[in-house]
Amino acid sequence: MREAPLVELVAHTPDPLRVIYLAGRVCYSDKELKEMLDEYTPAKGKIFLEKIFKSGHHSILEHVSFTFYISRISRVCSHQLVRHRIASYSQRSQRYVNEGNAEFVVPTPVEGKYLLQGPISQSLEEIYSWYYWGALQLYRKLVQDGVSKEDARYILPQGITTTLLMTINLRSLVNFMGLRLCNRAQQEIRDLANAMKDCIVNDFPEFAFTLKPRCEHLGYCPEENSCGKYPKKDE
Numbered sequence: 001m002r003e004a005p006l007v008e009l010v011a012h013t014p015d016p017l018r019v020i021y022l023a024g025r026v027c028y029s030d031k032e033l034k035e036m037l038d039e040y041t042p043a044k045g046k047i048f049l050e051k052i053f054k055s056g057h058h059s060i061l062e063h064v065s066f067t068f069y070i071s072r073i074s075r076v077c078s079h080q081l082v083r084h085r086i087a088s089y090s091q092r093s094q095r096y097v098n099e100g101n102a103e104f105v106v107p108t109p110v111e112g113k114y115l116l117q118g119p120i121s122q123s124l125e126e127i128y129s130w131y132y133w134g135a136l137q138l139y140r141k142l143v144q145d146g147v148s149k150e151d152a153r154y155i156l157p158q159g160i161t162t163t164l165l166m167t168i169n170l171r172s173l174v175n176f177m178g179l180r181l182c183n184r185a186q187q188e189i190r191d192l193a194n195a196m197k198d199c200i201v202n203d204f205p206e207f208a209f210t211l212k213p214r215c216e217h218l219g220y221c222p223e224e225n226s227c228g229k230y231p232k233k234d235e
């Protein structure tokens, strides 16, 4: 079975709504810092956030950032993740860490499907696991025989799991969620996006409305192949 990605929100900008309120007030008010901070209330912050989000003044969201510990995702998924350039990453190194006992992700479509039919049929998941077992066995043998980890890793399949720390500002997170909560995104990174969203919504429910697939912000589907949840722009 494919386990859900493990995600923890380990750090964030302190009092993020207050920081967003202050960033906005600096733009639109001639008041002194203390006065602007004194007038802040969470209710005012919430109204302000909704206003600037709707207006498109999203650079204000860059003043708030979140740091996630992410584990139990495949290297396939982490490769998709790090394509989001407006973020910072520190990922477990395959040059320095021995991957001999690595776990691996079995993608949902593989589970329970059959590769071969008839009396010798074996579940695809079983064959998939044998393949990983063999690759990891060979990796261990190479390392044991003195091949460096950085060279032995070439044998490792993309589905083995990795761990990373990711720091991302709210503006970039909105972009990330818009793309990766989409039903057209691959299941694993969609699960990751949902787990990250849950962390934020749990601690900061006021940001929930910003973290949605693009169609929910736009009111139409911008994808070429729509899932059907929203009509295409020209429909």
Ligand SMILES: Cc1cc2nc3c(=O)[nH]c(=O)nc-3n(C[C@H](O)[C@H](O)[C@H](O)COP(=O)(O)OP(=O)(O)OC[C@H]3O[C@@H](n4cnc5c(N)ncnc54)[C@H](O)[C@@H]3O)c2cc1C
Pocket (backbone or CB within 6 Å): 083, 084, 085, 086, 087, 172, 175, 179, 180, 184, 185, 186
């Ligand atoms: C469903 C799906 C399918 C995909 N398929 C493929 C694929 O087949 N092949 C592939 O290579 N990638 C693919 N990608 C990855 C995609 O092209 C992006 O690299 C990835 O989603 C990161 O998005 P981003 O550039 O918006 O994010 P970020 O890199 O975080 O950038 C955020 C925003 O900053 C701006 N920005 C960042 N860098 C630049 C720059 N150099 N110049 C101008 N503006 C910039 C852009 O407005 C960008 O939207 C796919 C993504 C999705 C969601």
